[in-house]
Amino acid sequence: MSVAATAAEIPIGYAEIVAAAERIAPYVHRTPVMTSRTLDERCGGTVFLKCENFQKVGAFKFRGAVNALLQLDEKSRRAGVVTHSSGNHAQALALAGRLLGVPVTVVMPRTAPAVKRQATEGYGARVVPCEPTLASREATVADEIERHGLSLVHPFNDWNVIAGQGTAALELLDQAGPLDMIVCPTGGGGLLSGTALAVAGRSPETRVVGAEPARADDARRSLETGSIQPSNDPQTIADGLRTSLGPYTFAVISRQVDRIVTATEPEVLDAMRFIWERVKIVLEPSSAVPVATLWNGQLDVKGLRVGVILSGGNVDLEPLFQALAGRIG
């Protein structure tokens, strides 16, 4: 068992999640909760889908980004922040920075899709390319911090970010009423950690479960082995869930999360298609992972009231619109 992991203190709790919710309220959407009779009939439970795909930038990540920026002191705000991401956190921090007047730098691998870079720059962030290795990423971030005096806003291993992510679960409990269980997609574990802290204070009888792709089951293995297991570039369609846990998120998850369940790639795609076709919302593959675990019974929720946090809706629609454009001739 890794000393670093188990020794990590957990300096925040329910009070910090509530404070974060109040702090970010003027900036974030209170996203709706949807239901599906088809899903309920299939899994035997009553499922409440918290639609963070409707959040600003199309992902829950905006909550943590706003909370982190609002906690900077004046000097740090003026100097600006840096992060590393080619995903939703990059855009979330970029937009949060624009809205709050904080300069944002995003270190992004050269290999990231041009559309990701453009979207991040479109929100006014400065993008600094790095090589697609951990060493290059860390060196580039360190260099930016040293040269420009920037503050790091890590995508998930940051208590302010974790507190912000936990606000989605608070809203869900307000909107859906008592829940027996909440299931979250699990990559770096920020959403799952924030949810666990929120639930522990508001509704301790609610079990918190993480869901991850079977091909990227590092969180499950980390809980089983008691130390953070690496995630070695797993090939999963759920590209938001490829990351391994960090010391902070492992500390919370190993103590407060009931279990981690997994779904195979075809199961994830089937669940995603079900949501698109029947619930009529645009969901990214990562968000379909918890739905898949309900749809296929990995998670037995018969007779239970279950919340699912649909983490985001950012997906490449080019193949669909290419096909449609082909039809208009």
Next chain:
Amino acid sequence: MSVAATAAEIPIGYAEIVAAAERIAPYVHRTPVMTSRTLDERCGGTVFLKCENFQKVGAFKFRGAVNALLQLDEKSRRAGVVTHSSGNHAQALALAGRLLGVPVTVVMPRTAPAVKRQATEGYGARVVPCEPTLASREATVADEIERHGLSLVHPFNDWNVIAGQGTAALELLDQAGPLDMIVCPTGGGGLLSGTALAVAGRSPETRVVGAEPARADDARRSLETGSIQPSNDPQTIADGLRTSLGPYTFAVISRQVDRIVTATEPEVLDAMRFIWERVKIVLEPSSAVPVATLWNGQLDVKGLRVGVILSGGNVDLEPLFQALAGRIG
């Protein structure tokens, strides 16, 4: 000017729409209204999107189908109903029949996609194939009526159907508050007619505008010429809007609709992509037509409060999921 068209009496009005809303309330979803800051900034108005893509069977058509079936006398209910459709009306009537215990027969061209037939049969309807010609369709429907004593529930040229469709606009006005304009996609004109009748009674200062594909601009031409213009198998991606008006819908539209605007095929696709990517909801091309007229300024709505009825969300997702399945290897 066609005598049949202009002579058509309009036997329903606001009271019938209100009665329809009460009648169907236990069966239909009260769909949400969404907004988009990006859309508002682009068109200069304040736009309220009435999300009938979230309606049962994914389309407003369910409203009219339920209202029509609830108005049958006991004998007609037992005998059952027939319609012709390969689109949303087929599934809407099939589900309405299943929920209300009314046998449903749908006459559908042999050339309709298998998925449409399966979906309709999946809701328990009997599908009777016909040749893909108007003559065959009408003969097949007439034969079903004669042999089985069925009642026809026309997709749009039916006052009970029109009254049911008008209930979406009533809800929209309740949800959004006062509106300067409501824009509806326009195919056979059932939604546009019902909306016009609802608005005339509830909010006579609100202008009602129809939107159709430039390639299927028969409603526009019908208003200009003063008689129903045919729609000759137009090649538009907005497959729900290929139909021409009927005598009933023409009677309402020619008297109570402000104007008809059109959008080109690329404009429709662009608007649809904007909605999917930014509003994160699944919309069919027909529903993107009114959005396109706002997005591209055919309809000047600067400073106005504008409602748009997003009519449905049934679209073939196979190309997208084929592309995604290719990625999971």
